[in-house]
Amino acid sequence: MEKADISGLPLRLEGDNVPMVSFKKVTKAYGDLVVLDALDLDVGQGEMVTIIGPSGSGKTTVLRMLMTLETINGGVIYVDGEPLTHMERGGKLVRADNRHLRKIRSKIGMCFQHFNLFPHMTALENCMEGPVHVLGLSRKEAQERSEELLALVGMADKRNQHPSRLSGGQQQRVAIARALAMRPKVMLFDEVTSALDPEVIGEVTNVIRQLVGEHNLTMLMVTHQMGFAKDISDRVCFFFGGRIEEQGTPEELFGNPQKERTQQFLSAVKEAT
Amino acid sequence: MLDWRWDFTWEILPRLLAATGNTLLAAGIGYAIAVVLGLVLALAQRTPFKPLTIAVRESVEFIRSTPLVLQIFFVFYVGPQFGIRLSPWTAGMIAIGLHYAAYLSEVYRGGLESVPKGQWEAAKSLNLSMSRTYFRVILPQALPPSLAGMGNYLVGIFKDTPMLSVIGVAELMHTANAIGSETYRFLEPFTLVGIIFLLISLPTAALIRLFEAWTRRKLGLG
Numbered sequence: 001m002e003k004a005d006i007s008g009l010p011l012r013l014e015g016d017n018v019p020m021v022s023f024k025k026v027t028k029a030y031g032d033l034v035v036l037d038a039l040d041l042d043v044g045q046g047e048m049v050t051i052i053g054p055s056g057s058g059k060t061t062v063l064r065m066l067m068t069l070e071t072i073n074g075g076v077i078y079v080d081g082e083p084l085t086h087m088e089r090g091g092k093l094v095r096a097d098n099r100h101l102r103k104i105r106s107k108i109g110m111c112f113q114h115f116n117l118f119p120h121m122t123a124l125e126n127c128m129e130g131p132v133h134v135l136g137l138s139r140k141e142a143q144e145r146s147e148e149l150l151a152l153v154g155m156a157d158k159r160n161q162h163p164s165r166l167s168g169g170q171q172q173r174v175a176i177a178r179a180l181a182m183r184p185k186v187m188l189f190d191e192v193t194s195a196l197d198p199e200v201i202g203e204v205t206n207v208i209r210q211l212v213g214e215h216n217l218t219m220l221m222v223t224h225q226m227g228f229a230k231d232i233s234d235r236v237c238f239f240f241g242g243r244i245e246e247q248g249t250p251e252e253l254f255g256n257p258q259k260e261r262t263q264q265f266l267s268a269v270k271e272a273t
Numbered sequence: 274m275l276d277w278r279w280d281f282t283w284e285i286l287p288r289l290l291a292a293t294g295n296t297l298l299a300a301g302i303g304y305a306i307a308v309v310l311g312l313v314l315a316l317a318q319r320t321p322f323k324p325l326t327i328a329v330r331e332s333v334e335f336i337r338s339t340p341l342v343l344q345i346f347f348v349f350y351v352g353p354q355f356g357i358r359l360s361p362w363t364a365g366m367i368a369i370g371l372h373y374a375a376y377l378s379e380v381y382r383g384g385l386e387s388v389p390k391g392q393w394e395a396a397k398s399l400n401l402s403m404s405r406t407y408f409r410v411i412l413p414q415a416l417p418p419s420l421a422g423m424g425n426y427l428v429g430i431f432k433d434t435p436m437l438s439v440i441g442v443a444e445l446m447h448t449a450n451a452i453g454s455e456t457y458r459f460l461e462p463f464t465l466v467g468i469i470f471l472l473i474s475l476p477t478a479a480l481i482r483l484f485e486a487w488t489r490r491k492l493g494l495g
Contacts, residue, residue, distance in 0.1 A: 069394050106400050116395035120413045120492040129409065130399035162493030182399060 053239030109184030169200030306370025311377030384419035424481030
């Protein structure tokens with residue numbers, strides 16, 4: 001695998017309108033299999049970007065790289081102007097060490113397809129864990145913040161329940177509160193409704209809708225819910241074969257797709273639903 | 274004919290019960306060492322530092338593949354040649370603690386591997402440090418599936434304490450043997466030893482099962 005050249009990339013992004021998240025020539029490969037091919041993607045401050053596409057198109061990998069759950073093979077990811085995957089040493093970008101990763105990672109929160117709540121902790125304890133042990137809040141402060149967020153996602157009355165006592169939709173709402181409790185600037189939603197029964201999808205999408213409306217969060221979402229994506233996104237990116245095949249506003253992309261692959265994908269999805 | 278003498282039985286019982294205290298002490302100390310050291314060995318095998326991982330894994334394999342009695346002899350009789358002179362108790366505790374630590378590390382390893390990958394990812398997404406991730410997230414979930422195996426080895430270490438008699442630790446077996454040598458009667462002391470072991474092992478196994486269920490409930494995993 002040839003490494004993408006990063007020497008031309010800036011040490012940090014400066015100026016007006018610095019994107020909150022910026023992928024520059026980001027490449028990811030597993031052995032010979034190239035999952036993402038020199039991806040360039042900017043997400044503006046407060047923007048809601050949805051990624052759609054067939055499975056294996058690399059869309060989940062985009063989120064996982066941003067959360068540093070996957071390393072990258074080439075390029076640089078910037079968050080809030082600062083490099084995430086790299087750091088500056090002697091005027092050059094070198095691979096980020098753990099300390100740097102932890103510092104920049106604190107700006108990002110993520111919700112997973114399978115919720116990944118800590119099963120041995122109650123809903124409230126799940127939300128308090130990060131604020132107490134990472135942010136160093138007092139238990140009282142952390143509890144107040146967590147209870148507020150659990151109320152926001154409509155889970156205040158279940159705060160003392162363990163995840164095994166909650167439905168999928170309820171668990172996902174707790175997971176959203178848990179991520180928000182860290183006060184991230186960027187929220188990532190990785191197929192958060194894919195593991196849910198159809199009748200509870202709405203309770204999760206409504207929470208996300210509310211976040212879009214009331215909070216100035218930058219969000220990146222991978223979803224199969226086309227209607228939902230159309231409703232709430234500022235921009236939709238259609239991924240195919242590790243690249244952005246087409247992107248635009250929901251009206252443009254869903255209403256008048258230009259590329260043949262986009263048209264095929266959208267009509268296949270329409271047939272399925 | 275079976276020549277069982279009750280008067281002799283009652284006479285030696287206090288001495289054997291006193292030795293039972295030593296047996297329990299040896300099993301307790303040995304197990305405490307094994308529980309802590311086993312966890313260290315299990316975690317050491319998960320560090321990204323390859324030479325350490327390989328050294329620990331091979332040592333664990335070595336300990337598991339050689340007899341306990343040999344290890345006891347080795348620590349006690351070969352140690353002095355390297356200037357390490359230990360009392361029978363100390364040598365015995367080191368040998369049996371290390372031996373069972375090797376077995377327990379495998380139990381922990383299984384428990385650690387049973388924790389889903391998503392738990393690690395969630396911990397990372399919350400920016401928890403590596404030690405917090407282990408102590409707050411991973412170990413509490415790795416422990417319940419390890420408890421059955423841990424319980425088996427608790428009974429196991431208890432039943433292996435007679436091996437310490439070979440270097441002169443005055444536990445049950447050693448005492449029974451001494452009584453036999455003094456009186457030329459072996460039937461009663463050895464029978465009593467068997468009964469005492471049985472009376473301790475069986476309830477212990479039952480208690481472990483209760484503890485397992487209680488832990489799962491307590492951690493909300495039940």
